[in-house]
Amino acid sequence: MSETSLDIRTQRLHKPVDVAEYLFTRLHQIGIRSVHGLPGDFNLVALDYVPKAGLKWVGSVNELNAAYAADGYARVKGISALVTTFGVGELSAINGVAGAFSEHVPIVHIVGCPSTISQRNGMLLHHTLGTGDFNVYADMNAPISCEVARLNKPSEIADQIDHTLRECWIRSRPVYIMLPTDMVQKKLEGQRLDTPIDLSEPKNEEEREDYVVDVVLKYLHAAKNPIILVDACAVRHRVLEEVHDLVEKTQLPVFVTPMGKSAINETHATYGGVYAGNGSQPEVAARVEAADLVLSIGSLKSDFNTAGFSYRTSQLNTIDFHSTHCVVRYSEYPGVHMKGVLRKIVDRVDVSKLPRTSSPPVVNKVSENLDDSQTITQAWFWPRFGEFLKENDIVVTETGTANFGIWETKFPAGVTGLNQTLWGSIGWSVGATQGAALAAVDMGTDRRTVLLVGDGSFQLACQEVSTIVRHNLHVTIFLIYNEGFTIERWIHGMDAEYNDITRWKYTEIPSAFGASPENVKTYVVKTKDCLEKLLTNEEFNKAKGLQFVELWMPKEDAPRALKITAEISAKTNAKTE
Structure with a gap:
């Protein structure tokens, strides 16, 4: 694109703002208040925009720790941002970002990188592998990011930023944004900032959702000894309000996995403790494994989360609720998200058909x-x-x-x-x-x-x-x-x-x-x-x-x-x- 065409495009903007201002303002709008990371020559100009957007620069001591910190920030605040520099910085952070991907933690990873001109010419720059390939690090990050955005064309950048931030929130996993130095101060349409990014959860197709709810309620109303088991993805995918309402209305015994610990109010009358197969307290294992129906919400059945895969629950007696699908016994319903299903179960469950069963008492055994x-x-x-x-x-x-x-x-x-x-x-x-x-x-x-x-x-x-x-x-x-x-x-x-x-x-x-x-x-x-x-x-x-x-x-x-x-x-x- 010629300089003339760029000038014409900029003149047509009603409220021009720089790319970095747009990006960091969007971070503020989605709830981020502090930005973790380290300075490097490919991100320095962009970092000047952090305070202008009302954000605080944290300044960690190395990129790996910054990624760990962004992970912790997101688990409490809901979402976080991490800024590193090309190559040496982002690769130091990649272990921490991979952990966030593994555990469904939303981090916006912004990488300041060489200019589009340098990339196009394959220049032998510092922080590169000397091969002329400027996409190699983005390709490394792709498997641990739910979206990769290369901000190379001003006409597309605003759409890329908005889409990427939405994906980060909805899918609750890291995203990767590659910000070239010559794009930092390019102009975008600032009027877009007057409209917040739509972060609402995608709705299920109503007919399919109702069918799953009816199937779940059929099994729940027929159960003699049902329980609720809450795991990490119930937290990460923001269904705790629905879970708490379900527990409160049904008064069913509720347990958590190690990764789900603190998802449930542990002072609640029906809270029964931590279930992890053989690693559970004996009374907890006995109670969970005697259930004829397990409502499993947001499970991540890893080895340490299950004490070496030592669960003694049957899929035949289990209903799994996930962020992307639901599984009722051996029948899977792809594309039916748990949030809408759980809300309708809360609304429609007939508590008169539910048994009154107890949980083992939970105390600190000092x-x-x-x-x-x-x-x-x-x-x-x-x-x-x-x-x-x-x-x-x-x-x-x-x-x-x-x-x-x-x-x-x-x-x-x-x-x-x-x-x-x-x-x-x-x-x-x-x-x-x-x-x-x-x-x-x-x-x-x-x-x-x-x-x-x-x-x-x-x-x-x-x-x-x-x-x-x-x-x-x-x-x-x-x-x-x-x-x-x-x-x-x-x-x-x-x-x-x-x-x-x-x-x-x-x-x-x-x-x-x-x-x-x-x-x-x-x-x-x-x-x-x-x-x-x-x-x-x-x-x-x-x-x-x-x-x-x-x-x-x-x-x-x-x-x-x-x-x-x-x-x-x-x-x-x-x-x-």
């Missing part, structure tokens, strides 16, 4: 796991931690010890639990905590954010403490000091050198990363009495600033569910055919 020793055991700690929590806390647990231990913790109402059970990238939780805490601030709330992370995992991503300090976020970190990679020890190599780590001076890390004595408090806790004193301390419970607790636990101790799952995982890894 006294049952108390022994005569001062050693802080996994069995005692997790129920005790549940008594420390308050309503509406945000709790982030790391892959490994914490992810399995939290199964034994009963949450107060309103708690948001974040875990990465499917992707399981160690170190994720540190960045995710920063993002989650920042999201709480951006939402105008004063929620406590609590991280539970092992010493091994912490060493992979500890720099994100610097970003927590930089933004003065109120975060409490419980670092479980147990001398290495406990989950790996239980899978294989209990005494192997490769599962050991270097002993750090953990409590000095916040000050090394810039925290002032007024904004950080550090503790080393080695006994039950010491921990009890800390957990009941009034100032500690206020959780102002950064609180860093080095919590000593035995090297070979592990939560009950971790031991069970690790044993199954070891056997699976050992299979040869």
Whole structure:
């Protein structure tokens, strides 16, 4: 396109705005308030537009942590944005973005890249592979993005941005936007910004939806012992309102999976606990597996989410509700989304035809796991931690010890639990905590954010403490000091050198990363009495600033569910055919 034709096109615009202004304004309109990422020469000019759109630049310490943080932010706020630079930056972030794709977390990944002229001429630029292929990184990102947009033509860019952001929200997965340097200040029609992007969920075809609802109700009304089982995608695809209404109206026993933990108000009378096959508490497993109908909502039946695929429920007795389809026993209904189906089930269910059955009581079993020793055991700690929590806390647990231990913790109402059970990238939780805490601030709330992370995992991503300090976020970190990679020890190599780590001076890390004595408090806790004193301390419970607790636990101790799952995982890894 010639310069003349470009000028004519620009003159025809009623309210011209720059591409970067349009993009970042759209991010603000869909609910994002902070943008994670790092500067690089291919995104610098675009970053000048971040504050102009009313957004805050976070500035993480590396791209991987920024991706982790964007993941945590999106899980609390609903959606997030990540900006990296071409090649070196985006590839550092790709692990974190892949985890978000795996776990259905919507991240808008914007990559500043060389100009369209440089790309067209195949110039030998830095951050390239030297092959002249400028699409190679976008192609790498394509399998972990639900939409890829290359913003190369000004006449198409506004449509591309709007479509891509809608796909990110509706499909609840990352998208990839490639922004060339010479497109940043090209002009678009700004009048489009007066009309928000339509983020409404797609409607089911009414006749098909009604048919599925009728089939579900037929089985539900006939069941003698039905239950509800809620998993991660019920959270990610925003059907918790429908789920809560269903539980409230039917008063059916309701359980969650490990990935679905906190999806249900755990103080509700019919809440029965965490179901994960053999990893469940015996009374939970018995209750779920005795059901003659399981309403399974948003399931992700991964190995760690099911304690090594140890479910003992039959598809013959299961109705699965998903974001893209529903499955009633062995009949699949593609294109029938769960949101509309669940709402009609709530509206039409005849509660007089439902049985009144009970759930096993859920309590924090502190006294049952108390022994005569001062050693802080996994069995005692997790129920005790549940008594420390308050309503509406945000709790982030790391892959490994914490992810399995939290199964034994009963949450107060309103708690948001974040875990990465499917992707399981160690170190994720540190960045995710920063993002989650920042999201709480951006939402105008004063929620406590609590991280539970092992010493091994912490060493992979500890720099994100610097970003927590930089933004003065109120975060409490419980670092479980147990001398290495406990989950790996239980899978294989209990005494192997490769599962050991270097002993750090953990409590000095916040000050090394810039925290002032007024904004950080550090503790080393080695006994039950010491921990009890800390957990009941009034100032500690206020959780102002950064609180860093080095919590000593035995090297070979592990939560009950971790031991069970690790044993199954070891056997699976050992299979040869």
